[in-house]
Each structure stands twice: as structure tokens, then as C-alpha cells.
Amino acid sequence: MKKVIIRWIKIAIFMIILIFILMRINTILEPTYDYHNSEWPGTSTFKEFYKLEPDSVDVLFLGASVVTNGIAPQVIYDEYGIRSYNLSSEQQSLFVSYYWLKEALRTQSPKVVVLDTLFLEPLHEDEPFNMTEGMLRIAIDPMKMSSVKREAVKEICKIDESQSELSYYFTNIRFHDRWEQLTSSDFSEGIMYLAPLKGYYGLTSKGPDEYECYVQGNTEIRDELPELMVEYLWKIKELCDENNIELVLMTIPGEFMYDSVYNSMMDEINEMGVGYYNFTLQENYDKLECELPWESPIYHANIWGAEKLSSYMGKVLSEDYGIEGISDSQWDNSEKFYQEFMQVRNTIRIKKSDKYLQAINELPINDVTICFASDGKLLDDLEESDRVSAAETVIDAFADLGFDSEELMQNGTEMVAVFSDKGKNITMSDEGQIETDDLIGIWDEDLYAWATNESKGKISIAINSVEYVPNNADFCMIIYDNNTQRVVDIAEMYYDDNSKSLKISHTEPPAE
């Protein structure tokens, strides 16, 4: 008997060690989408949601990427005190919205659910869930093991027989091939759970110069909406009714809208009898008071458009649905992050060099890293008088930053600098005297930046081995957001002949 017991103990110890190791491996192999590597950080959104205190969310937003970029819960809280969370994700179809709503209701009791209608349309007709399998996994994999997840997985495998139920519990079945793509970030959970923006993520690209709202033409034609989407729209309504939740539908400007789809959607919405805010219509779009192209709420809104859209939705929730403002530290504590997020990105709109440099000077140095590089040829081809007047506009601003600005503006003076939480590291010299690969500003092993003046006259700034300086730039500045571990702005200073001044042109950083 003793032998048997010892044997079983040995087996148990072995199995515990093995299972622990395999679970850890599965966590590493599972792809994560966070602030660092995605404009629609689904993993962060869902993982962070679970950290909220129970029954602290009054409004839930559901929908696809257009909602992720369009609705900033922090704005809604700051202006109206309304506690909301953005549970949207990339390509989130109504099937996923339903199950995430069901999952959310295990810990939260929202008064209103705002659901975007984009995926009522047949956007991925060949796919069983109107979304690709990969996006479905992004949404479902972060869900904790629960009866809701088991139900969702069963339904998924019932509808799409190519899927494996087991792969949702043993994720190695789906993702073990990812071993070839692993990077250091897969081994650390640091940024994955960072989601103080409460499911929102802001873009900075300029919008279109103008937007043509939808105008209904033919009231008769109808298009068949995807059956599964309609089925789950009604399930969402039913779930809301069972839980005394007001369901509100929303269509963000820029979403595809044409008569056949609009008429079919309105049939369902009218039958449902729910509130509907269609921002593709002129009367609703105008209420946003967005000034294009910079305040763009169109499709994937930028941060300035999202502020307007969120502000308006906050007003709707407060006035039309009577949601009261409540002070909550979970939203109070994230305000600083949001403000810094915005502040860092606001630099993208600045064209004047002196204003840009002033804005840089005001950035929270603990949250950003700024790299500078100059080949000393910025004012090379100018007449002396033009050079002097151009330099004068920025001398003070450079001085405020800590540069020897007079020397900096001298022809032929090369410069590399890195400003980080470790301090300001500036190196200047005459042409040819800076060695190549002059390493400045390493701040940890996985992430480093160096700015060097290569002898062939080109400047370069690279972060994590990715080069950011545009071709032929004489003076370049890179702003790197430490919190989201992304380059936010690539700014090139150039001489503008028309205004006879130094201006800034911005290049959008390459996608991660």
C-alpha cells in the first residue's frame, strides 16, 4: 500500500511540473495584441476588463475596430462622469459581441449597451461568422474559462466544423507553429495588460478632406443581411431585456451605407424598437461638429475625431438615457495616462518648428523618449540673411530644450541627441568628427535607441533596429511613447521657401 501511495505521489509531482511548464508555454505561444503591436489591442482590452471592480461599469460599447478607435471612455467620464468600457475588437461580429456581453454580465451590470452596426453588413461573406478565423480567436481566446466560453466554443465548432473545440482549451493545437515568430515581448506580460484607455486606442492619421453623408434614395430595395448576424442581434436584444439593459445601436460615420442595406437594417431596428444613432446621416453627423481633415470620426476615427464622437455619445447617454455621473477611482486614475497619450500625439498637428519644439519641451519626459539627429546641412543652400532669419525662429526654442542653439544652427554642425527619463544626452561636433555607430541612450536590453551621424552625410535614428528617418532628411526628430512602446511621430525639419521659415513635416510611423 505504501508503495502504491508513493508511486501516485511521484506521478502527481511529475504531472504538476509538466502541466505547469506546458501551460506557461501555451501562454507564450498564444499571440497577444496590445498597445505595442496593434491599433486594435484586443488582448489588452479583454484582459484589463476582468480587472475592473464588479458592477462598476454603467455603459458597455461593443463592435468592431471602428468602435475601438472611435469611442474613448475616458472622455465620456471626464465630461459626464459616466463609467463606460469599450469592449470592441477587430472585426468583432455580432456573434462575438453577444458572447462578450454575456461574459461581461457575469461581473458587471451595465445600464446601457451601445452596439455598432457595422457587422450587420455582409463584410466577410465567405466566413461562417462574418469575420475571419484569426480575428475570432483574438476575441475568444482572452475570455476566461467559464460556462459562457464553453458555450461560445461549442457554438463556434457547431457552426464552423473546421474548428477544433479542443484548440480553445489547449491553445497549442492552434498556435504551436508560432514558435518561429516569437520575440522577447512574448516572454513578458508587461505591456499586455496595460489598457488604461479602457478598450480605446487612438490613431493619429489625418482624415479625408470632406465626407459625403449618406442620403437615402430608394426606400423599397432590400438586401439580405447575414442570417447569423440578425440572429445574434436579436439574441443581444433578448439578453439586454432579460437584464434590464437599454440597447442602443450606433453607426459610425464612414461605415458602408447604401439603400438596400440601410432599408434592411431599419426593418430590424424598427421592429426591435431601440434607439439608433446613425452618424452617416447628415443631421447626426453635423452634431459631432468635426472639422476635417484633422478632427476625423470617419470610419477609423483619429484621436481628435474620437474625442468629438465620444463627447457626443456621452451627451446622449447623459441626456437621453439618464445615466448619471459617478466618481470612480478606476477612471480617475487613468486620466493622467489619457492626457499624456493625447499630449504626445498632439505634436503631430504642429507645422511650425518653434511651436513644435515648444510642444516637445512640454512633453512628460518620463513617458517619452525623443531622438534628434542633424547633418548640419539644413540651412546649407541659403543666403546668409535667409539662414540667419530662419535660425532665429528656432534658436530660443532649441535653447529651452537645452541645446547650444547658436552652434547647432551653424552650417556643418552635426548633432545627435536622446532625451529620456535618464536625462538629456546631446552630442554635437563639426563635420566628420562623430564616429559612426556612436551609441547614445540605451535604456534596457530589449529596447534601445541610437542616433548617429553616418559619414556619408545621412542621419539615422533606429529604435529596436528599425530605421525611422525619412530619406534625405537633414534634421529629424522621433518621438517614442514609452507607455505604448511605439514611435508616435517622425518629424522632419525643413526650410520652406514660401514662408522663409523652418517648418515641420510629419511622417506616419510604419505599422508594427
Added chain:
Amino acid sequence: MSYISLFYDILILATFLIYYITPKKYRYVILSIGSIVFYIHICTHPVQIAVFASSIVFAYLFGLLISRCVKLGADKEKSSRKYALQSKLFLAIGIVLAGMPLYFIRFTGTLGMLDDYNFIVPLGISFYTLQIISYLVDIYRGVAKVIINPVKFILYMSFFPQIIQGPIPRYSQLADQLFEGHDFDEKEALKGLQLILWGYFLKLMIADKAGVVVDNIFGHYTMYSGGYIFHAGLLYSIQLYADFMACVCISQGVARLFGIRLADNFNRPYFAETVQEFWRRWHMSLSGWLRDYVYIPLGGNRKGKFRKYLNTIITFLVSGIWHGGDVRYIVWGLMHGIYIVFGSLTSGLRDKITRIIMGKKDDSDEFTTLTGRLFRRACTFIFVMIAWIIFRADTLQIGIGMLYRMFTTFSPFVYFDSGIYNLGLDEKQTHILVFSIIMLFVVSYYQEKHRTEDIIMDKLLKQPRIMRWGLYIVAIIAIWVFGTYGYGYNASDFIYGGF
């Protein structure tokens, strides 16, 4: 879904636990129940269960009848002739009735109508049919005892670790082991687990990985030059061996958990120096069956050289038909028959050539020079590989086309440019495959040197626990991460499971 599935793992665990808490004399019942549950679960259509059940019923009944006739013929001398005739008749009818589903499937396969009837084909039909035939013949010959207990009979015919892909058991080797309850033997169980792990390694790290490239080239051979077709033939030879060996290892491993030793089915076949030796090492249970129930009854080598060669050709023809009704299997079987006949006819000449090229014969009449043995092994492998290309191709015509292409447009430089990384496996995956094949070779070499399958398992069990555990964990992690399974693959389908 078969041996690589969560259901199978749970079934083994459940059967294992219940087996050892059941009184010894009833433990065979537990195995029987486990086998029935397994078989019902893997059947995709109820007709398959009915087909399997009918074969078992016929085999059982005719086994009883043959045994009765044999016994009466031995007891009553006066009527011995009558009973001898009766037993022959019952044997013939039993073989026909019990094997009817297999004959029908082969017939439809030859006519190209298999797809229409595929749904009624139970898994393992080729294997259990041969098992039934050997059982009935052995009773007739008096070398096997009839199994009267129907539960024991069901167990013998459907023992779940080996029903799908063998090895094809003999009554004398397996029956008693199945029916007598075994005490738990920790060492045997550990070896069983090691075998199972090794089986998973072979299947997921070699067979299925190689299969990605093989499927690609065989599916689009006109796009590839001879060098790539050679590469596909090489990989298929390895894939087939690893896949089949994996199933055998898992079967043997599971059986060992219950204290049962299944026969070995492979003896490092690619180490063979002649095709004849290859068939003493490859699928040994099948070649043994063919020898005992086809070749020898035809006369074997006792009726002169011509009959010997004819019997050899016929035996391999039967082997080809057993593998499938399609003409390419028949051609494959005939190729091996011709190889052996030709090998026999030219053995003297080949020995002379090898001696001249590679080295002198020593006094023991063995070619002891390493290069000599390697040369003979390489030649044997090439001949076998050529036949495997026919075996694997979708049709005979495609197989011949591939061989033609391989010989007329061959270029070894495919191994020197990066072309082989564009065949379905990228560079990293290819390196994993190569490493895994090297591991297989090292293990096989060690086993060949010591002439035993258990050498590595025995050595491993002598190591300190921490080292053993470390090795097991590393192996499991390697398979877990680098194995070819899951999304986009269907690793559970073993190649020989289709026979």
C-alpha cells in the same frame, strides 16, 4: 481520429485504472469493453459496426465448427476422412464469409468504385481479416485452440491497441496474454509510456512533417524536376516508416501498460542489404502471414526453382492486393516480387560486383567493410524507394511519370540552393525534420548494434529520476511546440490506417 486523440488518451487512462482494480480473472472483460467502446467510437457509420460484427460472428461460429470437426476427426478414426472434408469445407466457407467485406472492397477498388462504398469500410478491415483467416487456419491445422468464450473471442479480434494497424497477431503469441490478468509491473508500464512518447515523436516530428512536402510534390509533380521528386521519394520512404512505426510503438506501449507484449512489426528495415532481407524487417507480421498462409501452402521453395519464383511473385501479388484494389498496389507488389526473384537469380553476380567495387570477402563470407554494407543498404533503399513512389502516387500513370521525370531530369543541386525550403516546410521546420530523422537514425543504429528494441529503454530506466524526468519533459515540450499537428493538419490519420 484514432490513436492521436484526446478520446484515445482518456480511454486508455480509464481502462488502465479499471483494469487494475478489477479482480484478475475478469480483467479480460475490461479490455473487451474498452475495445468495443473504442471501435464504436471510431466508426463513422453504423454499417461499419455491422460489417465488423458480422465478420466476428462468422469467425466465431466457423471456428467452433472447424474445431469440432478436427476434434471428431481425431477421435473417430473411421470417420476421420469425412470430418477432414467437413473441416476443410467449413474453413473455406468461414474464410469466404468472414473475409467477404474485404474481398468486396478490394473488388470495388479495382473497378474504381471504392468511393461509392467507402462509408461501409470499417477501420482495420485488412488487418482483422487476415487475423481471422490465420485463426481459422490455425484451428484447422491444430496449432490454435478455439476460443469458446465469446467475450474472449471479441477481445482477441478487437483488442484496441492493434485493431487498426496491427501488428497482425497470431493466436499462439497473443491469446493467453490477453486472457490472463496481469499484475501491475512498474517497469513494463514505464517502458510502455516511453514507447508511446517515442510513437508521438515519430508521428508528429517526422511522419507528418515530412508529409507536408511529400503531399506537395506528389500532388503537383509536373512542376518539379527530378531532384525534387527524388527528395519526395526519399521523404516518403521515411514518412511511411515513421508513421507506421509510430502506430506500432503506440500500440505496443499501450499494450505494455496492461502487461501485454505485442509482436514487433519492424526491425529497422532500411538497414537491410537486400530486398529479401528488407521483407524480413518490414511489416513482419504481414510478411510472416503471407509466408505461412500463402507462400508455404503454395509449395514454398519445395517444388523446384521455377515454382519457388512463381510462388514468390504470387505472394507479393497478394500483398499488393491486400494493400489496395487499385492497380498501382498490384504493380508495387509485383515489383517487389520481381526484385526478390531477380535478386535471387543474380545474387552470385551481385556479390562479385560488390566485392570488386567495395572490398574483398573475408573468411566468414560477410561483407565486413563499412562501405560495402552501406553500398548494399543504399542500393536496397533506392529499389525500395522507387517502388514506394508507385505506391504513393495517386495513379499508376502518375507514378510512372514521376519515376520517368526523376531519372531524366535529376539534379542533386536542389540540396544546395534554397529550393527545398519552398516545398511546404520553411527552413526552420526543415531543420527540425532533419534533426528528428537523425535522432531516429541514432536510436535505430544503437538498437541494430545491440540487436534489441529495448536497449535504450533499459538504459534510460537505469538513469537517475531527475535525468529521466528531464528527458521526458524535454521530449514532450519538443513535440508540443515543434510537432506538426493542429490547425491545418490532421495528424490523427495514420497512413496504414487506410488499409
